[in-house]
Amino acid sequence: MRLYSTLQRELVELPPAPSTIGMYVCGPTVYQRAHIGNARPFVLFSWIRNWLRLSQYDVTYVHNITDINDSIYEAAPGASAELAARATAWYLEDIRDLGLGMPDHVPKASETIDEIITMIERLIRTDYAYAVAGDVYFRVARHREYGQLSNQRPDEMEEQEPNPLKVDPRDFALWKANKPGEDTWWDSPWGRGRPGWHIECSAMAEKLLGPCYELHGAGLDIVFPHNENELAQSRALGSEYARIWMHNGMLRFTGEKMSKSLGNVRTIRDALERWGRETLLVFFATAKWSHPIDFSDETLRAAEARAESFREIFRRPSIPAGGGEWARYSAALEDDFNTPEALAVMHEWRDHELLRRAFDVFGLASLAELAEAPEEIVELAERRKGARGASDFEQADALRDEIEAAGWVVRDVSDGFQLVPKP
Ligand SMILES: [Zn+2]
Secondary structure (H helix, E strand, O other), rough: OEEEEEEOOOOEEEEEEEEEEEEEEOOOEEEOOHHHHHHHHHHHHHHHHHHHHOOOOOEEEEOOEEOOHHHHHHHHOHHHHHHHHHHHHHHHHHHHHHOOOOOOOOHHHOOOHHHHHHHHHHHHHOOOOOEOOOEEEOOOOOOOOOOOOOOOOOHHHOOOOOOOOOOOOOOOEEEEOOOOOOOOOOOOOOOOOEHHHHHHHHHHHHHOOOEEEEEEEEEEEHHHHHHHHHHHHHHHOOEEEEEEEEEEEEEOOOHHHOOOOOOOOHHHHHHHHHHHHHHHHHHOOOOOOOOOEEEEEHHHHHHHHHHHHHHHHHHHOOOOOOOOHHHHHEEEEEEEEEEEEEHHHHHHEEHHHHHHHHHHHHHOOHHHOOOOOHHHHHHHHHHHHHHOOOHHHHHHHHHHHHOOOOOOEEEOOOOOEEEEOOO
């Protein structure tokens, strides 16, 4: 399998199976209900985990929670820890409801403080970092490869975290002294304070995956400075760190002017309530992971129709697919995890067994489970059949409406009727 890596700027081959794959995916900063765009890396890497496991790899999937950050202090003055805990629970609930299973580890920055302090001490010992007035900074100039991931020349980079006490304006914080209004802190060799965002990820990844692992995932918006700094810190410690760096494209809101029903669908929770998990998962699969994806009523309705067309196949007899069909599906995923291509192959199939196998990778097994209508709905459909038999079409139509209002669609077939959930 090969995947496009931001670092090498080309497709990079995974080691052959069976082998061990460590996967670290940058998670959200928790201070509000997570934005629907935050679901994209979680969904993508859950699928990749599923596919790699099916391909006999031994995968460990780590997805962190950033629960120490400026945005949390700003969002809840005096109660940041409570807000972070609440928003962590929201996020875990949201990703659980996407129905893809949970990552193997969901570490929190606030539970990794000892490892973070040890890592900073190691960087100071090798002169990659220095302490000044309770802060600790990473010495960017000492790391020759700095700028490689985000493809920037070090001499053209903007200043991060301005502070006149820094040796070089490009240096970034590993530890920040406690400031008024910051209501969470930890004691450290540099005084009371808290870690910077970037070192949190380096420490959580090393703690759970070791100093060198295969795959690092994140959204394209955090290549710089977050991932660049993460890579610099870990490489400065002498490890290769992540070999492949995948950055998913951004989710864009489009077509809003034309649509009222999209309303304020902005969070994973809203989207789950408005569209349901199956439609959302199909939606994410319709775009190549590295490209932007447009979130609109139109694209979601199209995804809903595609999910429904899969369900429809299971209401009809299975037609075995010819040999080589699984290989077509597999080839699409092996080639930079091309989900739109894999989806196109799946739409050609009428083979239930093959589709079930393919659905498993995408968390869509439920599309193959035909819902059974409850007894009272079957009874209404029976009464409607009777009304039709007696040519009482007015009554038959009224019963059809009643069935639809209860969330079911009745279809007339040669030997009676069929009840399917309303799409
Ligand atoms: Zn990160």
